[in-house]
Amino acid sequence: MTPDATGRNSDTSNSDTAPLSLSPELLEAVRRIAGTEQLLVAMDFDGTMAPLVDHAADARALPRSAAAFAELTGLPRTTTALISGRALDSLRAVASPPEHTLLIGSHGAEVWMGPGSSELMLDDAQRKLLAEVRKELEGIVEQAPGTLLEDKPAGVVLHTRLAADDVAEDAVAAARAVLQDRSGVFLKTGNRVLETSVVHASKGEGIAFLRQATGATAVAFAGDDTTDEDALASLIPGDLGVKVGLDFTRAEFRIESPVHVCELLEALLRERKRAVGA
Missing domain, CATH: 3.40.50.1000 (HAD superfamily/HAD-like)
Incomplete structure (x- = not known):
């Protein structure tokens, strides 16, 4: 109680x-x-x-x-x-x-x-950027057991709820290091997720x-x-x-x-x- x-x-x-x-x-x-x-x-x-x-x-x-x-x-x-x-x-x-x-x-x-x-429509540049973001995250997920990706119309989500705490932290840190300074990519942190989007x-x-x-x-x-x-x-x-x-x-x-x-x-x-x- x-x-x-x-x-x-x-x-x-x-x-x-x-x-x-x-x-x-x-x-x-x-x-x-x-x-x-x-x-x-x-x-x-x-x-x-x-x-x-x-x-x-x-x-x-x-x-x-x-x-x-x-x-x-x-x-x-x-x-x-x-x-x-x-x-x-x-x-x-x-x-x-x-x-x-x-x-x-x-x-x-x-x-x-x-x-x-x-419906939400991305332009060619946004679609290309989204594919690049997904490729970067795929590489991280391959090295981080318990993490997985979810595709959205304008982004990709890195889920860490099923990963051990240290694995989750390392995966999010790696994703941020790769993506946080990339022009046109927007990041949001939620409950055991890192949201990426090519639309602000x-x-x-x-x-x-x-x-x-x-x-x-x-x-x-x-x-x-x-x-x-x-x-x-x-x-x-x-x-x-x-x-x-x-x-x-x-x-x-x-x-x-x-x-x-x-x-x-x-x-x-x-x-x-x-x-x-x-």
């Missing part, structure tokens, strides 16, 4: 049925933002709605989070979005998002705003785009990873930012794990239904 966000002892396992309680300050912030005219609820997926797993394809949102998120999608003057480092195809496969949920993938490089959305994008830019595109008067965002700090830093007064986990954060509020996200989304749903008369 470990202290929850309020300091009480609670079960922080992956079960989404544990009795939990959000802090009074966070609940008050939820009530405030629920009354906004046009609400955007933007959520990270892995480590936020879904517990982290060793194999990315096995990730699934906790049922209570998925249910509350889906119901928020159907409310008046409310838009939901998933903002993920995953490629859009991967995000759709594991998240099964509601039909009208907007999607930001590859840390902002891919955007889906509904039927007819255009961030979750913060994704939040800004969605805010403008949806006409949101306030944004609620929750995320757990280092890359989510870009999104949290982009929030403005009147928004709600929540960090999932115990790492450093710019967020005003913090909860411990995806189990707590269930209660956060349920509280937001309850207060939003009240505000819009649903």
Whole structure:
């Protein structure tokens, strides 16, 4: 048993049925933002709605989070979005998002705003550079047991979750040494991953785009990873930012794990239904 966000002892396992309680300050912030005219609820997926797993394809949102998120999608003057480092195809496969949920993938490089959305297209120089990056990473993975690569439309991800700690550290250091000064290559560090991309994008830019595109008067965002700090830093007064986990954060509020996200989304749903008369 470990202290929850309020300091009480609670079960922080992956079960989404544990009795939990959000802090009074966070609940008050939820009530405030629920009354906004046009609400955007933007959520990270892995480590936020879904517990982290060793194999990315096995990730699934906790049922209570998925249910509350889906119901928020159907409310008046409310838009939901998933903002993920995953490629859009991967995000759709594991998240099964509601039909009208907007999607930001590859840390902002891919955007889906509904039927007819255009796909990400690389130019010849970017495709050539991406092939060079993959070749460099392939050489590192061959020497680092437990590491593997994941291809994305604009990049390649070096996964180290299954590697021993020292092997993971050496692999990431080797990749950084080769790629960090290469023009046109952008690196991001996440939970046991090193993301490479030939397109400059961030979750913060994704939040800004969605805010403008949806006409949101306030944004609620929750995320757990280092890359989510870009999104949290982009929030403005009147928004709600929540960090999932115990790492450093710019967020005003913090909860411990995806189990707590269930209660956060349920509280937001309850207060939003009240505000819009649903």
